[in-house]
Amino acid sequence: MRAVITVVGKDTVGIIAEVSQILKTHKINILDITQSILDDLFVMVMLTDISSTTLQLPALTEAMNTLGEQLGLKIHVMHEDVFNSMHRV
Amino acid sequence: MLNSYDIMETIKMIEEEHLDIRTITMGISLRDCCGEDIGRVADKIYEKITRTAANLVRVGEELEAEYGIPIIHKRVSVTPIALLADACTSADVTVLARALDRAAEAVGINFIGGYSALVHKGMTRGDKNLIDSIAEALSETKCVCSSVNVATTRAGINMDAVARMGEIVKDAAYRTRESDSIACAKLVVFANATEDNPFMAGAFHGVGEGESVINVGVSGPGVVQKAIRRAGDCDLAQLAETVKRTAFKITRMGQLAAREASRRLGVPFGIVDLSLAPTPAVGDSVAHILEEMGLESVGAHGTTAALALLNDAVKKGGVMAAAHVGGLSGAFIPVSEDAGMIDAVRNGALSLEKLEAMTAVCSVGLDMIAIPGDTSAEVISGIIADEISIGVVNNKTTAVRVIPAYGKSVGDEVEYGGLLGSAPVMPVNTNSPLKFISRKGRIPAPIHSQKN
Structure with missing residues (x-):
């Protein structure tokens, strides 16, 4: 099972490190990552493999929400199927 | 890898544009x-x-x-x-x-x-x-x-x-x-009530349905409004195309939720109903979609045409996106549940007569409309008869959910809070249809009902 993690907010040092740390702790592998900065706005999209983690998706969402609040960023975790169903015919 | 533009678009729809599964x-x-x-x-x-x-x-x-x-x-x-x-x-x-x-x-x-x-x-x-x-x-x-x-x-x-x-x-x-x-x-x-409508207050499990079924209603007026805004000064064919594409994406999400809910509950999937169902929240209004198309206010001449385009494009986008599309699918135009409709009534831009005309092309009918508490039963029956005949002759579902707010008159408001919202009491033509209504009996089915 794969999940997409998106991070949007003001660019600061260590965003990727902080997000990756949580993923590492829970044995979540990063499959792909894209990142861009538009007018100081940091936008990152990460595709992750959550099949080896014991963490349920809602718990991962909760962990990322907490981190997002700490860093002043918006972090979303969504099941890959949502995007596949919406954007692929 | 998925396209990051697509991903951000979905996030934005949910975060900022009120995209949601309205009901399972x-x-x-x-x-x-x-x-x-x-x-x-x-x-x-x-x-x-x-x-x-x-x-x-x-x-x-x-x-x-x-x-x-x-x-x-x-x-x-x-x-x-x-x-x-x-x-x-x-x-x-x-x-x-x-x-x-x-x-x-x-x-x-x-x-x-x-x-x-x-x-x-x-x-x-x-x-x-x-x-x-x-x-x-x-x-x-x-x-x-x-x-x-x-x-x-x-x-x-x-x-x-x-x-x-x-x-x-x-x-x-x-x-x-x-x-x-x-x-x-x-x-x-x-x-012409539908047997698989998931939306209240009109939902019932039809006699042609099975033991149990999962029907899902998806909404998202805000998403459509923002998509139209982004499309800019395009012509109406392009505008319809924009609505169709957006409706497609919204419905796909509904199909995903419906399939999963059906699997987990062990209950067969019925239909996805793609209805633009407004809520009183800012940015979740069907009236604002119509205004985004270029009307000064909903209720202006041109409103019925804009709504016809919207309702049709929503259906066309939705039909390809789900295995079974059903229910009411289209655009709802309730008054109390839509911030833009409420404003238009308050400003005098939207009348009951215009709403009736709009129901000829929307997906349901006269919905959540407060009328004076002293409106007589026969006038309400007259309102029902008019609305119902639009549905019968046009081969579509129509409905009436009016509220003769007891003790209130034009200028007052009813306040329910939550999704039911609030509504200014609208004036009603009080000339009596009593003799017509009292005739009773059945109005015969229209000629085009003879299809066999």
Whole structure:
């Protein structure tokens, strides 16, 4: 099972490190990552493999929400199927 | 890897544009609950609903958490209760409404639909008993929703039922006079009612349906409005294309949720209903979509054309996106539940007559409209008859959910809060249709009903 993690907010040092740390702790592998900065706005999209983690998706969402609040960023975790169903015919 | 533009678009739709699954509605057949002893029937109804829908709320919440999509309501619709009332020896069927209410509370849902009768051609004893009990049932229960189908394109219009429903609406308003006649917000009069509509107050589990079914209603007026804004000064064909593409994406999400809910609950998937269902929240208005298309205010001349384009494009986008599209699919135009409609009524830009014209091309009908409390039963029956004939002649579903707000007059407002919102009381043409309505009988089916 794969999940997409998106991070949007003001660019600061260590965003990727902080997000990756949580993923590492829970044995979540990063499959792909894209990142861009538009007018100081940091936008990152990460595709992750959550099949080896014991963490349920809602718990991962909760962990990322907490981190997002700490860093002043918006972090979303969504099941890959949502995007596949919406954007692929 | 997925396209990051697409991903951000989805996030934005949910975060900023109010994209949501409006409702997962489980249809449950109660045909096996019938019997002569109404107390026993009530027990069977309660048992069946609480057993069949035991996991509905939990699964809905799981899906919401796992997929990151807001699922606003989990609801239940049941077999039209009039069918059960037929077999009961007791004439007082409010016992069954109370059983539905208790069952709804037990499974944790806010509305249960199906306190209904299908009387488009005539009334049985059960139909009559149920209709007679609607006002009392709705005023004494919290979650129960009622609907009465008074016409179909095939059968014509049962004017006896239309006349009676005018009186029932008045009675329901009076019985809930302390709370802005809220019982009327839970009562819909239909033409060509659909058997698989997941939206309240008109949902019921049709007689052609199976034992149980999962129907999903998706919404997203805000998403469509923003898409139109982004499309800029395009021509109307491009505008329709933009709506279609957006509707496609929204419906796909509904299909995903419906498939998963169906799998986890072990209940067959029925349909996805793609309806632009507004809420009073800012950025969740169908009126604002029409204004984004280029109208100064909803209600302006041109509104019906803009709504026709919208309703059609939504259907076209939705049809390809889901295995089965059904219910009402299109654009809803309730007044109290739509910030833009409320503003237009307050500003005098939107009249009841214009709303009636709009219902010829929207997906349902006159919806959540507050009218003066002293409006007579025959005028309400006249409103119903007009609206229902639009549905019958145009081969579409139409409905009336008006609230003759007891003790209130034009200039006052009714206030329900939550999704039901608030509504300014609208003026009504008070010239009497009494003689016409009192003729009773049936208006024959239109010529194009002869299709065999």
